[in-house]
Amino acid sequence: MAEPTVRVSGIVLSSLMFQHGNTDSDAEGLVLGESRVEEQITISDSQADRIHIQEIYYVQKHIACSKLNHLYSGAGEVNSVAVKKLLADNKQDSVLGWYRQRRNSDQQLSFRERIVHQSLKASLRNPHLLFLLLTPHRASSAESTHRTEYCAYISRNSVFLSVPLLVNNLGLQEPQSYWKLPAGRSSERYSATIRRHSSSFFSSDGQLRDVNDVNAMNDALQEELQAACREVEDSERQLETLQSEVSALRKRSRERRKMKKSEAAGRTGEEEEDQRRNLRLQEAVGALFKRSPLFLTHTLTLQGFPVPERTFSGEEEEEEEEEAVCEEEEEEEAVCEEETRENTHSRKRSREMAASSERKRRKSES
Amino acid sequence: MAVSAVHLESDAFLVCMNHALSTEKEEVMGLCIGEAEPARIVHIHSVIILRRSDKRKDRVEISPEQLSAASTEAERLADMTGRPMRVVGWYHSHPHITVWPSHVDVRTQAMYQMLDQCFVGLIFSCFIEDKNTKTGRVLYTCFQSVQKGSEYERVEIPIHVVPREAIGKVCLESAVELPRILCQEEQDTYRKIHSLAHLDPVTKIHNGSVFTKNLCSQMSAVSGPLLQWLEDRLEQNKQSIMELQLEKERLLRELAAP
Numbered sequence: 001m002a003e004p005t006v007r008v009s010g011i012v013l014s015s016l017m018f019q020h021g022n023t024d025s026d027a028e029g030l031v032l033g034e035s036r037v038e039e040q041i042t043i044s045d046s047q048a049d050r051i052h053i054q055e056i057y058y059v060q061k062h063i064a065c066s067k068l069n070h071l072y073s074g075a076g077e078v079n080s081v082a083v084k085k086l087l088a089d090n091k092q093d094s095v096l097g098w099y100r101q102r103r104n105s106d107q108q109l110s111f112r113e114r115i116v117h118q119s120l121k122a123s124l125r126n127p128h129l130l131f132l133l134l135t136p137h138r139a140s141s142a143e144s145t146h147r148t149e150y151c152a153y154i155s156r157n158s159v160f161l162s163v164p165l166l167v168n169n170l171g172l173q174e175p176q177s178y179w180k181l182p183a184g185r186s187s188e189r190y191s192a193t194i195r196r197h198s199s200s201f202f203s204s205d206g207q208l209r210d211v212n213d214v215n216a217m218n219d220a221l222q223e224e225l226q227a228a229c230r231e232v233e234d235s236e237r238q239l240e241t242l243q244s245e246v247s248a249l250r251k252r253s254r255e256r257r258k259m260k261k262s263e264a265a266g267r268t269g270e271e272e273e274d275q276r277r278n279l280r281l282q283e284a285v286g287a288l289f290k291r292s293p294l295f296l297t298h299t300l301t302l303q304g305f306p307v308p309e310r311t312f313s314g315e316e317e318e319e320e321e322e323e324a325v326c327e328e329e330e331e332e333e334a335v336c337e338e339e340t341r342e343n344t345h346s347r348k349r350s351r352e353m354a355a356s357s358e359r360k361r362r363k364s365e366s
Numbered sequence: 367m368a369v370s371a372v373h374l375e376s377d378a379f380l381v382c383m384n385h386a387l388s389t390e391k392e393e394v395m396g397l398c399i400g401e402a403e404p405a406r407i408v409h410i411h412s413v414i415i416l417r418r419s420d421k422r423k424d425r426v427e428i429s430p431e432q433l434s435a436a437s438t439e440a441e442r443l444a445d446m447t448g449r450p451m452r453v454v455g456w457y458h459s460h461p462h463i464t465v466w467p468s469h470v471d472v473r474t475q476a477m478y479q480m481l482d483q484c485f486v487g488l489i490f491s492c493f494i495e496d497k498n499t500k501t502g503r504v505l506y507t508c509f510q511s512v513q514k515g516s517e518y519e520r521v522e523i524p525i526h527v528v529p530r531e532a533i534g535k536v537c538l539e540s541a542v543e544l545p546r547i548l549c550q551e552e553q554d555t556y557r558k559i560h561s562l563a564h565l566d567p568v569t570k571i572h573n574g575s576v577f578t579k580n581l582c583s584q585m586s587a588v589s590g591p592l593l594q595w596l597e598d599r600l601e602q603n604k605q606s607i608m609e610l611q612l613e614k615e616r617l618l619r620e621l622a623a624p
Contacts, residue, residue, distance in 0.1 A: 009591035010387030011541075017504075018380040022529040060591075061598045088605070107501050144522035145465060145507040151500060164500040167493065168587050170548070171391030171461070176580075178559040178573045182566045198567045201574075208574035211556070214581050218549055221589050228596035229542045233535050235603035240532040242610040249617040256621065 003052075006130060006152040006165045008059040013167055016134060017148060019064050020101040026068055028100040030083075031132055032090055033060035057096050057130060057152075063087070071098075076115030078123040097130030097152075107135050107149045109160055117155060130154055132165065368483040370406040372455075372508045372525040374398075377537040378413050379527050383504070385415055385544060386459035386490035388588055394418070397428065397436045398455035399443055399536075402484040408454050409528075411447075412536040414439055415543050417551055427474060428456060443536055457488035465491035465505040467520055476511035476518040486510055486523055533599075542596075545589040552580050 020027045040052040063086055065071060071086065072078050087095070098120060100113065109117075113131065121129045131153045139147040152163040203209050299307040374382075378398070385394050395418060400410040414436050416428065436453050444451040456478065458471075467475065467489055478485040487509050494503040508525035511518045556577040560570065 009587070009595075011384050011591050011595045013387060014380050014383035015595060017383060018376055021376040021379060021527045022531050024529075060594060063602075107499065139505060140507075140522060142522040143524040143526070144509065145505060146525070146527075147503060147505045150502050150504075162500045164495065165502050167387050167390075167502070168591070169387060169493075170389040170583055170587050172587070173583055175391070176576045178555070178576055179565070179569045180559060180562065182564055182569055194567050201567070201571050207560075208570065210578050211574045214578045215553070218581055218585060218589075221585055221593070222546055222549070225542045225545065225589060225593055225596070228593055228600070229538050232533070232596050232600050232603070233538050235600055235607065236532045236538070237535075239603050239607055239610070242607060242614065243532075246610050246614050246617065249614060249621065253617050253620055 004055040004057065004128075004154055004161075004163045006057045006059060006132075006163050007168050008165060009168050012059055012062060013150070016062055016099065016101065016132075017136070019062075020103075020134065020136065026100060026102045027064060028068060028071075028098065029062055029064040030086060030098050031059045031062050031096050031130065032094045033058045033096045034094065035096065035128065055128070057128075059096060059132075062099060063090070072116050072119060076112055076119050078116070078119045080123055083120075083123065092124060095124055095126065095129075097126075097132060099132035099134065101134040101136070103136050104138070105135055107133060107151055109133065109153060114160065117153075117160075118158075121155065128154065130163070131160075368406060368479075369402075369408050369486055369510060369523050372408045372410065372486055372488075372523055373528045374410045374488075374525060375412075375528050375530045375534070375537075377530050377533040378410050380533070381413050381415070381537050381540045382457050382488070382490060382506075383492075384541060384592075385413075386461075386492050386504075388544060388548075390461040390493040392418070393459050393461065395428065395456065395458035397432070397453050398457060398486070398488065399436070399440045399451055400454045401450050401452065402454060406484075408484055408486055410454060411449075411451065412443065412534060413457065413540055415540055415547055417547055446536075454482075454484060455486035455488060457490065460489055460491040461493045463491065465489055465507045467507075467509055469518075472509075472511050472518045472520050475509065476513065479511060488525070542592065545584060545592060548584045548588060549581065552577065552584065 035055065035057045038054045038056065040054060042050045042052060065086060070079070071082050098117075109131065113133075117129065117131050121127060132150065133153065134148055134150045136146060136148040139145040150165050152165045153160045154163050155161075201208055201210070203212060301307055382396065385396060388394060394415075396416050397414045398410045399412045399414060400408060402408050416432050416436075433453065440451045440453050467487065471487065471489070475485070475487040478487075489507050489509070491503075491505040491507075494505070495501070496503070506525070508523040510521045510523055512521050513519075556573065559565075559573050565573070
């Protein structure tokens with residue numbers, strides 16, 4: 001039976017913890033890399049051939065989701081479009097699995113995680129999909145010690161098996177020591193043979209060619225690291241500046257929207273209040289000055305002068321006057337509303353109306 | 367107790383953890399650079415990776431020359447950042463063993479505190495595995511020392527990792543310093559051996575292959591993954607920059623509209 005092992009480099013594991021340290025919520029994303037199957041044949045006295053198959057998954061990078069629960073729905077169904085977008089230029093074949101980091105919780109898959117895992121397996125068509133779970137905790141009440149546990153899981157026949165997550169490091173290989181003492185051979189033919197072939201190993205300055213070559217290769221790698229470091233540093237500063245600019249713009253935009261909203265709410269309120277005040281004023285004025293000539297309507301010429309009254313017989317005049325008074329009473333309300341807006345016209349009108357009323361009064365007396 | 371808490375910036379944490387996870391065969395160490403605030407809070411902004419001259423187990427000590435070089439580096443950072451930076455602590459790793467400081471660690475810490483009472487010690491315990499559950503574990507702790515009679519005792523200091531999404535220049539430089547230091551250590555060891563006059567060609571060829579093998583391990587386990595990580599980080603940053611540029615333009619248009 002195949003025994004799976006997951007290997008990750010120190011920088012990738014540290015980077016996962018770094019990412020989680022920068023958020024106050026859970027974190028999740030995809031892990032990418034490559035997998036290999038190795039066969040090991042062992043022969044022992046009891047068994048002729050024992051084939052030992054080892055599956056090794058090398059996690060080489062991780063892609064973080066900017067939003068939680070974005071790759072799947074509430075029911076655990078995978079959002080293929082979101083997965084594709086997250087992968088961007090990375091090939092789907094390179095997806096080894098997904099990961100989740102959650103604080104102060106058990107190193108145990110939740111029901112939802114199981115559903116999502118099966119759903120992702122089907123969506124990515126990867127029967128060997130991994131799930132990496134990292135669970136940081138406060139290990140002491142004084143908050144002086146913190147612990148992060150990590151493990152990988154793989155689903156086999158609907159059962160989740162835990163898979164050791166090993167960190168690749170310099171100590172994995174058995175160290176070979178340098179020899180400090182000479183081999184000590186006295187044979188002439190041995191020494192002559194070694195001397196004859198030594199020149200292909202050593203350069204003219206007595207240094208080993210392989211050592212010179214590997215040093216040159218390593219120096220070139222260090223230069224690449226320095227160059228990549230400078231590029232990343234420039235991008236980090238650019239990102240920092242942009243983030244701070246965008247944060248300031250977002251704040252301004254929020255404040256502007258808030259201000260517009262409160263202005264609109266304020267205007268609506270003022271208009272309603274004005275209307276209510278006008279109605280109350282109208283009622284009060286109507287009650288106090290019902291028959292006042294100041295609130296009577298009058299017909300004006302285009303030049304703004306009142307149209308003179310027509311000469312009728314007494315009864316006709318009285319009827320017309322009564323009709324006019326009724327009309328004027330009905331129009332009082334309309335005049336009140338216009339009064340505040342057309343102060344000059346109303347003052348003019350009131351003088352003219354007073355004159356007209358005086359004329360009517362005299363006529364009625366006569 | 368002079369220090370009430372330690373705030374470790376997340377990018378400095380990244381460098382420490384990566385350093386601690388670089389080898390399970392020996393303890394690694396470094397120095398913490400930062401500032402101590404009046405509220406007795408020590409703020410760690412970056413770390414300096416150090417070479418270990420004495421690689422015996424549980425003998426993690428910093429030489430006076432290393433402390434002096436670190437102080438010079440701290441002054442350079444102070445000039446760069448305009449903040450009063452200095453060496454505020456040390457860290458080392460405990461591969462396969464408990465996170466608690468040994469009595470040697472506690473005594474070493476006490477010695478540093480005599481020079482600076484705000485000096486703190488961090489320990490990263492890694493490569494711990496529960497064989498039953500196949501769960502791996504890393505722990506980190508912060509401590510100072512206090513004298514109790516003729517002995518010293520550990521004092522727990524609360525430590526918090528402070529979020530910092532963008533990685534600082536100093537931390538990036540420290541991260542890429544690791545493979546350079548590893549290579550230097552190996553080259554120095556090989557040079558000492560190779561300079562022995564009495565070695566025969568076969569022994570020299572063997573030693574050359576040991577050196578080649580060790581350097582290849584470093585390239586494979588440390589330099590290669592670090593370069594890959596830097597490339598991925600650059601790609602991720604470029605993507606984020608593009609998205610933020612678009613959002614900036616949209617917001618500017620929105621604010622310019624009446």
